[in-house]
Amino acid sequence: MQVSVFVLVLFCLCLSVYGKNKHEGSIKHDDPMLNTETPNYKEYCVIGAGPGGLQIAYYLESSERDYIVFEKGHGAGTFYNKFPIHRKLISLNKVYTGKTNKEFNMRHDWNSLLSNDESLLMTKYSEEFFPPADVLVQYLNDYATKLNLKVQYNSTMHDILKRKDGLFQMWDQHNNAYTCKYVIVATGIAKPNHIDFPGSDLTVPYEDLTLDLKPYEGKNVWILGRGNSAYEVAQHIMGVTNFIAMMA
Ligand SMILES: Cc1cc2nc3c(=O)[nH]c(=O)nc-3n(C[C@H](O)[C@H](O)[C@H](O)COP(=O)(O)OP(=O)(O)OC[C@H]3O[C@@H](n4cnc5c(N)ncnc54)[C@H](O)[C@@H]3O)c2cc1C
Structure with missing residues (x-):
């Protein structure tokens, strides 16, 4: 009997605000502590357009x-271009609630962002209870465009540091410098959690799994983890597998 083992990765996501952090990395640029110039100054710099x-x-x-938002992708919501890999959101989109109370309805709409534009609600984009991830990407890009948000795409920021004069300085991938009074890091920090054990080299991480059902046919599948991505995979393959074991 063939046994296929798949490792699912756990991600942690966080959004943090840098206010007083001192830079501790190695900087390849001229010493900015002595720098008195303020290239491309903005009071607020937000990193990430998720x-x-x-x-x-x-x-x-x-x-x-x-303010300015820097986004490394060519559009907003880059994360959702790939994840969830089975392309269906796990966040509710309840179009019909039986109520007209906006607050109540928003509690049953887990995807929409807040704004004063009634057209910018995910419930206007999809009737599906679990909408396709691509619809959320479209929604997020419409949100940025219609509300005239100042997002600079294709800008990967690195080496954020605090200068002697209290300003933050950072660079994009072309080494263009930017200075800001406040930096808000909204990069998501989604990182795979690879576990090391004998045989772990034979496992496939969540982000690399194939959506093709053929390799799973008649197999016993072991899933490490029992979080959202684990159940997402189990649901996708359960129709063709012989047996699925989940471990957490
Ligand atoms: C596998 C998986 C599936 C998920 N499915 C769902 C779901 O169905 N529904 C749901 O509501 N939530 C889901 N989540 C949770 C969801 O990802 C987060 O709640 C949400 O995306 C967090 O938003 P964010 O803006 O903080 O970060 P993100 O959406 O990750 O956005 C961060 C942005 O920062 C950009 N960025 C990163 N580094 C830089 C840099 N150096 N310079 C410039 N830009 C940068 C990225 O390109 C990205 O666009 C899922 C999470 C995982 C791990």
Whole structure:
């Protein structure tokens, strides 16, 4: 009997605000502590145009702040271009609630961001209870465009440090420098959690799994983890597998 083993990876996501952190990495640029120039200055620099970064941008835009969002992808919501890999969201999109109370309805809409534009609700984009991930990507990009959020795409920021004068300085992949009074890091920090054990080299991490059902046919599959991505995979393959074991 052939046994296929798949390792699912756990991700942790976080959104943190850098206010007083001192840079501890190695900087390849000229010593910015001595720098008195303020290239490309913005009061607020947000890094990442996922749901977190866009929501912050909406409030910065509404209150007419001097801000910019840097996004490494060519559009908003880059994370959702790949994840969840089976392309169906696990967040509810309950279109019909039987109520007109907006607050109540928003509690049953786990995908929409807050804004004063009634057309920018995921319930207007899909009727599906678990919508396709691509619809969320479209929604997030419409959100950024329609609300005139200042997002600079294709900009991967690195080496954020605090200068002697209290400003933050960072660089994009082309080594263009930017200075900001406040930096809000909304990069998501989704990292695979690979576990080392004898035979772990034979496992396949979640992000590399094939969506093709053929390799799973008649197999016994062992899934490490019992979080969202584990159940997502189990649901996808259960129709063709012989047996699925989940371990956590
Ligand atoms: C496998 C998986 C499936 C999930 N499925 C769902 C789901 O169906 N529904 C749901 O509601 N939540 C889901 N989540 C949780 C969801 O990912 C997060 O809640 C949400 O994406 C967090 O938003 P964010 O804006 O903080 O980060 P992200 O969405 O990760 O956005 C971060 C952004 O920062 C950008 N970025 C990163 N580094 C840099 C840099 N150096 N410079 C510039 N830009 C940068 C990235 O390109 C990205 O666009 C899932 C999570 C995982 C791990």
